[in-house]
Amino acid sequence: MPDQELAHRSRKSTLRIALIILQPSLVNFLSSFTNGVITVGLPIISRSIALPRELYLWPTSVCGLTSGAMLLLAGAIADIVGARIVDLVGIFLLGCFTLACGLSATGVQLVIFRAFQGIATSMHLPASVALVAAAVPQGRTRNIGFACLGLSQPLGFSVGLVVSGIMIERTGWRSCFYLAGGAMLVTAITAIWTLPRVKLEGQAVTGLRTLRRLYMELDWIGGMLASAGLAILSYVLAVLSADLQSIHSASTACLLAVSFVLLVAFPVWMHIREKAGKPALVPNALWKNTPFASTCVMVALSNGVCNSIELFSSLYFQEVQSRSILTTSLYLLPNLLTGVCLNMLVGSFVDRMPARWLVVTSSFLCILSPLGMSLVNPSWSYWYLEFWAQIFAPFSSDVLFTVGLIIVSDQFPEKTQALAGAVFNTVAQFGMSLGIGTCQVVSLAVMAKTESQESKEGASGESEHAAVLNSYRAVFFLMCGYMTICGFLAIFGLRKAGKVGLKRE
Template identity: 45%
Template sequence: MSSTATITTTESSSLHLSAENVRLPTPQEAPRSLLQQVLVISQLFAVTLTASVIHGLVIAGLPTITKDLQLPASLSLWPSSRLPRWVELVGSLASGALMIGQGLAQNGIELVIMRALQGVGLSLHLASSVSIVTQLMPHGRGRNLAFSCIGLSQPLGFSLGLVVGGILIDTIGWRAGWYISGGITLFFTVIGLWSLPKSPAHQSADVLRNVRTKIDWVGAGLASAFMALLCYLLAILSADTSRIKTAESIIILCLAAVALLSFVAWVHYQSKRNKPALIPNALWRNTSFTSICATVALSNGVLNSMELFASLFFQEVQSLSALSASIRILPSLIIGILINLIIGFFVHRIPASYIVFVTSLLGAGAPLLMAIIHPSTTYWANAFVAQLLQPINADALFTVGLIVITNVFPDDTQALAGAVFNTSAHFGTALGLAVLQVISTVITEREEGRGKAEVKALMDGYQASFWIMFGIMVLCTGVGVWGLRGTGRVGLKRD
């Protein structure tokens, strides 16, 4: 299988802060002007947007980037991976600076390392976003729309990255996209210095002490070790599945299992002692929260895999240019924008379980259409409709999930729950892409061994992955409906 088809996200491995001890002044303590609210939401929107633009640039430019940097097949899976006030500013600054650094990368290893580090910066940004919005705006339509804007920034940024990436690759080169995105991110970081609400002076003075005493460094290390080992194992298997039998792979798998079990035991031990725990086990006792995290992980895994495999289908099976492939994925941008706006305005009128059920069923139609597509089928018959259905579920779930969190958790837990929710989405993306890539590689190698031409073997691998995606979306439907069955309507205005 072509090495350009091996790609995943490393952003999910980098939830390094526990936000449970962070609190912003409430709207009653410090009234916010409309201008400040607009600037804060714009800043959060722009930073998430540019991070998603980079993801789109990577997808559109995979073949070119892989050849230009001579990225080995075992590592080409990694480049696309993906306190509130100061956490947000540090995360935004790091993300912007590392975007520019990626544009300057001279080899694949440098790109991989900086993509992983950018994932840390983006996680800091996402972890703080929920707390900032909930403290800045009261319950009701305004907050719903704010969460919709943050949700909108991801599909909008990705689609822009696809289109801009296709244009840049065919004109001045892929690096320019990183420079532009990094510059925009740094600009909005400066905006955030003025607009983001400030914590009381005594909280700011305690930052260093809080870093030492209120962050679960052991839990962060165990979680990061688990994700790093798992993603690396899946990366090497996607290049050569026969390596699963080697001693190296077996050792990595065992170490990953030990890291996961140790993490669960450690956070339980910390919680019993009333000490900071990265992800307290008590969070998972809330059925609504657990189900929304599970569904967003499944949905995001399918969404990002659909984007990747559809792009590869257009480029490697139908032999289209990067720009032509990007244009064919563009309809998902329009639908993503519409879905986020609709959800923001009407989420409080419809029970959450109904939203999840309908959007999950529609989302399942996208991989189903691609699973039965033929290389010679006209774009308007299958692929176009698949692009229309592709973003519906993930975009709706992101907004619904953030609103559910603000409804079921108290203010001092919302930042932590929001961070876990965002990490679930990125974890699902990383794991979904990697697992589906391994499946696609196995099928492709098997068919090539039977004497099939390379393109036909690639198509068989892609179709097998699309069928798996369809099954995942059916599972997502069941989990979401069961878990949210008693939630009712969310995002209602409170007196």
């Protein structure tokens, strides 16, 4: 009887841990699913709701902008008031604003609802990391949990790219948001029972004591400096990606200068806080930790390249090869399937291999993806290079999401795991803005230069097609450069990292 009771408790514990990992992973998946829908369906969506040309890219970029701007503050708040309540509120708001996106009657409404969707995401992401770190035992089980959190975002984006190609043609783009929003609200209700009731050391309970701790302990100034600096810089990149000529405007130059001043002021303020004996949001000493600093840079680069490959591959198939949305979605399917397999494998054996060689190998393998897309002839069969480019596309980001989250999480105390998740997701979100923004700037510049040369040479109707092709090839070469930097950073930055995700006694 005791043995049977022990086995029953073990099964119950395993099921509980599985639900703790599955629930936040599902929310990540559904949130990223809508990003994939926007990426593929933007031309149809913009025509449907008369989205002004000057706002054309905002449904794609504004969600990441507001999310990245609020992550650090949301993570710090979750560590004080409790990750569970912050996550519950974030999931519920995500469901509401996702449904609101589907109900948008104008382009401006869609942009506003997407902005609020990003704020709700910033509440969920760091809180989910804290809950998994607190409720799941250290070792391989937690590694798999972090792998699922890492997998769910690119997986959701990829599924959004594929499934929306079918749904938009059959049932319209709004149905995609209704599906995701409805599923999110159902998940929010079940989260009341599935989210663990963990209480980390030093967390307040409720009421006035919580408010007092929020006022006294939370570094509001530091959070606003970092958030405003990153938000403004991401905004400038989004503006430049829409119109390269805006670099000459006084407002763009001023905003760029302000963002740099704020980002430089952040470590200065951290030094002042530490000198005064007050808790710093991200202590400056962490940036002297080579594995931590290198991981943050690599996560930013890798996430930027991962999202850029999917976006520009989709555009390449549609605009250069004139493929339908459905065909484009199927062409991107190998990326999705490879990502699923990689994340499950990495979560299982990340503690058996040195992190350095895992990241180095995956980074250099990932280079083959943009390299293949840059060399392919549009008239060639999909199976010659494009298929293999999609196979290798997720290698770097899917490995780094697990390895990086473990490394970043290990550098923060147990009671600030939400902040650790916020730091990780902040650099990932900023990396996405940086990657897509710089790729779009390069694309616009090469396209303008090619069109200018073609017009001088008196070329006819094919000049526009050549300009688009050259611009995308330049973008894919830029991605190769980013991944090369990522690989060499891993060689030198992770040389002392050793194996990560080991169970501590």
